[in-house]
Amino acid sequence: QVQLVQSGAEVKKPGASVRISCKASGYRFISYSIHWVRQAPGQGLDWMAKVTPTNGDTDYAQKFQGRVSMTRDLSTNTVYMDVSGLTSEDTAMYFCARGTIDDFFDFWGQGTLVSVSS
Amino acid sequence: SYDLTQPPSVSVSPGQTARITCSGDVLAKNYAHWYQQKSGQAPVLLIYKDTQRPPGIHERFSGSKSGTVVALTITGAQVDDEAVYHCSSTDVSGHHRGAFGGGTKLTVL
Numbered sequence: 001q002v003q004l005v006q007s008g009a010e011v012k013k014p015g016a017s018v019r020i021s022c023k024a025s026g027y028r029f030i031s032y033s034i035h036w037v038r039q040a041p042g043q044g045l046d047w048m049a050k051v052t053p054t055n056g057d058t059d060y061a062q063k064f065q066g067r068v069s070m071t072r073d074l075s076t077n078t079v080y081m082d083v084s085g086l087t088s089e090d091t092a093m094y095f096c097a098r099g100t101i102d103d104f105f106d107f108w109g110q111g112t113l114v115s116v117s118s
Numbered sequence: 119s120y121d122l123t124q125p126p127s128v129s130v131s132p133g134q135t136a137r138i139t140c141s142g143d144v145l146a147k148n149y150a151h152w153y154q155q156k157s158g159q160a161p162v163l164l165i166y167k168d169t170q171r172p173p174g175i176h177e178r179f180s181g182s183k184s185g186t187v188v189a190l191t192i193t194g195a196q197v198d199d200e201a202v203y204h205c206s207s208t209d210v211s212g213h214h215r216g217a218f219g220g221g222t223k224l225t226v227l
Contacts, residue, residue: 033214035216037216037218043220044120044204044218044219044220044221045153045161045204045206045216045218045221046218047209047215047216047217047218050214050215050216059213059214059215061215095160095161097161099214099216100166102149102166102167103148103149103151103206103207103208103214103216104149104151104163104166104167104206105151105153105161105163105206105216106163106166106172107163108160108161108162109160110160111160
């Protein structure tokens, strides 16, 4: 069965960076894009970025460009997202999700909580 | 702000029909999709491509579309359907980026 398993919760200080991982299993990894969506406390979903595992191409929401970087490891079917220059506004739950050709997300990771506090 | 507009909340009694709308110009030419998110959990795909249900989703959940407005209808809502419902589509860039509404909290009581 399709599974996306994310890394554990992180606590960071302002200005620090964080790396979150998303390990995929149960399907052909290169056949689907992987997206990151974040959800601030009590807020809606906010699309951040995506990677195409086949060629490693990435795309980022304008508000995150220059501060977010996605990579993938074909040997372990894992996608990574690095976020730099953290502020308290980056405190949120971060979800990875499998993207389809029609732009919906059919499977989601369990979420990774990133807390930014001095 | 969000690319798609949803009402913040909808409330119905058990057994009634709940209807949640989502509007946005991008919907005129692109599919809409719906996700159910229960408290403390990840979103779950509920409806895709405006009207399609994934395997395992109950038939009381249905989707419809008219122009730039889509709707999620829950026929015979149950207490267990209490959740936040998010609509999504692609953004206006043409790069297949995600776009979401702000979410609608459904209360069934």
